[in-house]
Every structure is written in structure tokens, then in C-alpha cells.
Amino acid sequence: MKNMKYLLLRRTTQSGILFLYFAANAYGWHILEGTFGTSMLFGIIPLADPYNTLQVLATGFVLGSDVLLGAVIITLFYFVVGGRAFCSWVCPINMVTDLANWLRRTLNLDKEEVNYRFLKRSARYWLMVVGLIVSALVGVAAFEVFSPITIMQRGIVFGFGMGGAVVLAIFLFDLFGVKNGWCGHLCPLGAAYSVIGSQSLVKVKHNHENCTNCMDCKVVCPENQVLHMINKSSIAVSDGECTNCGRCVDVCNDDALEFGIRSFTKQSR
Amino acid sequence: MAHSDGRRNFMATTLQSVGLAALGGMLWSGYTDSVKASPLVLRPPGALSEKDFLRACIKCGLCAEACVNRETNRDTQTGEQREGTLKMAKGGDSLLIGTPYFVPLEVPCYMCEDIPCVPVCPSGALDMPSLLNEKKELDINKASMGLAVVHKESCISFWGIQCDACYRACPLLDSAITIEYQKNERTGKHAYLLPIVHDDACTGCGLCEKACVTEKPAIFVLPNAVAKGKVGDHYVKGWDAKDQERVGNAKAIHTQTERSEKSPSDYLNMEVEY
Numbered sequence: 001m002k003n004m005k006y007l008l009l010r011r012t013t014q015s016g017i018l019f020l021y022f023a024a025n026a027y028g029w030h031i032l033e034g035t036f037g038t039s040m041l042f043g044i045i046p047l048a049d050p051y052n053t054l055q056v057l058a059t060g061f062v063l064g065s066d067v068l069l070g071a072v073i074i075t076l077f078y079f080v081v082g083g084r085a086f087c088s089w090v091c092p093i094n095m096v097t098d099l100a101n102w103l104r105r106t107l108n109l110d111k112e113e114v115n116y117r118f119l120k121r122s123a124r125y126w127l128m129v130v131g132l133i134v135s136a137l138v139g140v141a142a143f144e145v146f147s148p149i150t151i152m153q154r155g156i157v158f159g160f161g162m163g164g165a166v167v168l169a170i171f172l173f174d175l176f177g178v179k180n181g182w183c184g185h186l187c188p189l190g191a192a193y194s195v196i197g198s199q200s201l202v203k204v205k206h207n208h209e210n211c212t213n214c215m216d217c218k219v220v221c222p223e224n225q226v227l228h229m230i231n232k233s234s235i236a237v238s239d240g241e242c243t244n245c246g247r248c249v250d251v252c253n254d255d256a257l258e259f260g261i262r263s264f265t266k267q268s269r
Numbered sequence: 270m271a272h273s274d275g276r277r278n279f280m281a282t283t284l285q286s287v288g289l290a291a292l293g294g295m296l297w298s299g300y301t302d303s304v305k306a307s308p309l310v311l312r313p314p315g316a317l318s319e320k321d322f323l324r325a326c327i328k329c330g331l332c333a334e335a336c337v338n339r340e341t342n343r344d345t346q347t348g349e350q351r352e353g354t355l356k357m358a359k360g361g362d363s364l365l366i367g368t369p370y371f372v373p374l375e376v377p378c379y380m381c382e383d384i385p386c387v388p389v390c391p392s393g394a395l396d397m398p399s400l401l402n403e404k405k406e407l408d409i410n411k412a413s414m415g416l417a418v419v420h421k422e423s424c425i426s427f428w429g430i431q432c433d434a435c436y437r438a439c440p441l442l443d444s445a446i447t448i449e450y451q452k453n454e455r456t457g458k459h460a461y462l463l464p465i466v467h468d469d470a471c472t473g474c475g476l477c478e479k480a481c482v483t484e485k486p487a488i489f490v491l492p493n494a495v496a497k498g499k500v501g502d503h504y505v506k507g508w509d510a511k512d513q514e515r516v517g518n519a520k521a522i523h524t525q526t527e528r529s530e531k532s533p534s535d536y537l538n539m540e541v542e543y
Binding site for chain 1: 294298305330331367393
């Protein structure tokens with residue numbers, strides 16, 4: 001834990017963005033208004049959550065052009081900075097699950113990596129698709145009914161009510177239940193951003209010449225299946241499930257991991 | 270041999286995954302369907318019908334932010350901001366979470382002329398065209414958020430006590446609420462001043478409910494779908510040429526039963542067991 005550069009940058013970005021959302025309601029600032037569903041940047045540029053937009057479209061409602069344009073802008077943005085950069089740099093639930101994960105390691109609840117038969121990391125993609133089908137069947141954006149992400153964000157902007165229970169449940173689930181249970185296994189929004197991220201430009205790159213095989217990066221990584229190349233080959237992390245959180249870059253003492261731009265030529269081994 | 274085992278395993282795992290996804294989908298659908306049922310909720314001006322509103326609303330909160338931050342929402346004496354009309358449903362509110370609504374008894378809709386909450390809606394859940402008048406200007410009087418209903422047994426005007434709190438509070442005084450005079454037969458020398466709500470003008474803003482003097486308001490706003498009846502096509506105002514056109518919608522119903530095979534004089538004289 002010597003280097004916390006990206007961790008501190010992420011916490012600053014996360015809390016800064018949440019504060020701007022809060023200030024839009026509390027003080028009437030016109031910097032970042034609304035919530036993730038749809039936001040207005042500087043009062044003119046629409047931003048919209050692509051998965052939420054898909055859910056509403058699945059209900060059969062023809063959305064206003066601001067939302068559609070906003071969803072395109074967000075998709076293009078995360079196509080550049082890494083799909084799940086949303087998860088680690090913006091999403092408020094990330095702070096909750098990172099805390100649970102850190103406590104797991106600190107309290108030594110982490111020893112066994114349990115392999116649940118039907119709670120694999122692929123479950124989120126199933127939920128993503130089922131969420132769209134349920135939206136179409138019931139006529140309501142189905143994930144938004146209990147999404148801890150928007151519940152926590154609206155909680156910060158408008159007040160929590162009983163919604164805090166959902167956030168607490170996620171915390172307990174990740175701490176005492178499944179390691180990386182919510183963000184790594186279940187969250188359909190993260191799954192949607194993984195799909196965008198599988199093609200995105202900013203990627204973590206590994207230099208295996210420098211690697212001393214200490215595995216600090218794998219310990220700290222919330223999606224460590226994406227780090228399969230560690231001390232094996234000098235390639236970029238190409239998997240969309242990588243959240244570009246940069247913790248691996250932070251903890252690496254050997255300069256073996258660094259952010260870079262995806263190369264479009266074939267990766268050399 | 271090993272090859273066919275692998276295929277069988279793959280088929281079994283796929284079948285189980287699909288089955289579990291279907292189970293999850295059914296539970297999820299059931300839960301979603303039950304949490305969206307909230308027939309007594311009042312929505313912002315211009316909201317689509319509840320069914321379409323629930324499909325359309327993207328739960329961004331821009332309407333609620335526009336409502337609380339509007340210029341007119343400052344206390345004229347202290348200059349401090351007041352609570353906004355529109356709230357965003359939270360867990361525990363028994364409403365679809367994240368959707369905007371208002372409770373007239375807490376903060377009614379003040380019917381701002383510029384309607385700040387509606388143009389900001391990005392999804393179309395708050396339908397701006399429905400609030401435009403003939404001159405294509407925003408007109409809050411065209412809003413229909415609900416309908417005020419009077420419970421005459423708890424309304425003190427119906428007791429004969431003079432009270433016109435709701436009538437005075439109404440932004441559409443003398444068109445949404447009128448006062449009807451009736452003779453008070455009990456005293457023989459006083460008048461009843463009765464508040465009567467008119468559906469064609471009432472917007473459901475709830476200022477009357479907020480103003481009502483009784484412990485629990487005797488006049489209150491209900492959503493249109495709850496407060497209003499529907500005549501159907503069987504009754505038509507014969508004296509109204511426009512209403513007469515609805516006769517065209519009515520369909521004759523022909524039924525064929527054992528009775529209709531006989532002439533009426535036969536079956537009317539039959540003994541019928543009920």
C-alpha cells in the first residue's frame with residue numbers, strides 16, 4: 001500500500017462527481033444535473049446510462065432524443081476510457097464494495113476462493129439479458145426497481161429513506177457472502193459496461209520482463225481473472241471485465257504494469 | 270467417449286443455466302409487477318397515463334431539481350429556499366422507487382406559469398405538448414394531475430358553517446371550485462355555501478387540500494383514474510349534438526338463447542324457477 005496514486009484519484013473523482021450531482025439539487029448548480037439515468041452536463045450536454053436506456057426501450061416506449069443522444073455520448077466516452085471505468089471511477093457502490101473487499105482482506109475472511117456452481121462471474125451477463133426481458137414483459141425498467149447504484153446516488157442527492165438497506169445489503173453480501181459478489185458476479189450494469197469495455201482504448205499493459213511474480217496485483221484486483229498474463233507474456237489486459245481502476249498499477253513495485261492505449265496491430269507475445 | 274461426455278455436460282449446464290435464468294426472471298417479474306402498483310400516487314404536470322409514465326420515466330430527477338430550485342421557491346421574507354413540491358420516491362415510500370410524485374398535504378403544486386418541471390424531462394414521461402394551449406404556449410391550467418373530491422360529511426360547509434377556504438385557495442377560483450348556495454332548512458334563515466369541484470377545470474394541484482381547515486382534509490386530490498367514473502357508450506346526451514356522435518360507437522348485441530327461440534308471450538307466461 002505504498003502507492004495510492006490511482007486509488008486517491010478515483011476517490012476524488014467519485015466523490016467530486018457525486019458532490020456535483022448533490023449540488024445540482026441542493027444549490028441549483030448547472031454543472032452536472034439529474035442522476036445516472038439521464039444527466040445534463042453544463043445544462044446542455046445530455047448524458048444517459050446505456051443499460052437504463054435499453055431497459056426503457058425494451059418496455060416499448062420511444063424515448064426522447066436527449067436520452068438517446070446521451071446514451072450514445074456515454075457509450076462513446078467509455079469506449080475511449082474503458083467500459084468499466086464507470087464502475088471504478090464513477091459508481092458510488094464501488095466505494096461500498098471496495099470497503100467490503102478491503103475488510104475481507106484485513107479480517108482474513110478471504111482465505112478460500114469458493115467456486116459457486118451457479119454464481120459464476122458470467123451470472124451478470126445472464127442478469128443483463130433477463131433484465132431486458134423482464135422490462136419488456138412487465139413494462140417497467142426492471143433493474144432500476146432495485147438497482148443499488150441509482151438508489152445510492154439518489155440517496156445522496158434526494159435522501160435515502162429505506163433505500164439505505166439495499167446498500168447495506170450489498171456491503172454485507174460482499175463482506176460475509178461472496179467475494180466481489182455484487183460488482184464481480186451480479187451487477188448487470190457492470191456487465192453492460194464490460195461489453196463496451198471489451199473494445200475500449202485505454203488498457204493496462206503488462207511488461208513481463210520487469211515482473212517479479214509477487215502477485216500483489218492479483219491479490220488487490222477485483223476481477224483478477226483478467227490478469228492471466230502476469231509474468232507470462234507482455235500483453236495488454238484485453239478483457240472488458242477489467243475496471244481500469246489502476247490498483248494493480250498502484251501496488252506493482254516493479255514497473256511491470258502501466259496504463260496504455262490498446263494497440264490495433266496484433267499483440268506480440 | 271470422453272467427447273460425448275463433454276457434450277452431455279455442456280448440454281446439462283446450458284439447460285440448468287437457462288432454467289435458472291427463467292426462474293430468476295419469473296421472480297424478478299413478479300417483484301417488479303407488484304412494486305409498480307401504486308394507484309394512489311399523484312404525478313407531476315403533463316405526466317403520461319400511469320402505465321405509460323412507469324415505462325417512460327428514466328428516474329433522473331431533473332423535474333424535482335427544477336421544482337425545488339425555481340426562482341419562485343424562495344421564502345419572500347427570509348429569502349431561503351423552501352421544500353420543493355416534487356419528491357423522488359425512496360425505498361419505503363410504497364411507490365416505484367426513483368419516480369417523481371407529490372403529496373398535496375405536505376407541499377401542493379403551486380402551478381408555476383413557466384412550468385419548470387416539464388421542459389427539462391428528457392424522456393418524454395412528462396409530455397410537454399399536452400400542456401400547450403392554442404397559441405402553442407405552456408399553460409399550466411391544462412394540467413390534469415388529479416381531481417379534487419369533497420367528502421361532504423366532514424366538510425363543515427355542508428354542516429352550515431361558513432367556510433370557503435378551499436374556494437379561496439383555488440388558483441382557478443370560480444371555475445375549478447364554485448360555491449353553490451342552498452337554503453339551510455335546519456335554521457330556516459341561513460344559507461349553505463357549498464364548494465363544488467368541476468372536473469373540466471380542476472388540475473389536481475392540491476392547494477385546496479392544503480388549505481382545508483378540518484383535521485384531515487374534507488377536500489382531497491385523487492388521481493384521475495381513481496376519482497373519475499366512465500359512462501361508456503350506452504348512455505348519450507340526446508340533447509347534445511356532439512355527444513350524439515358517440516351513438517356511432519355503440520354496437521348492437523344479439524344473443525341467441527333457448528328463450529329467444531320462443532315468442533315473448535310464450536316465455537313470459539312460463540313458470541320460471543330461479
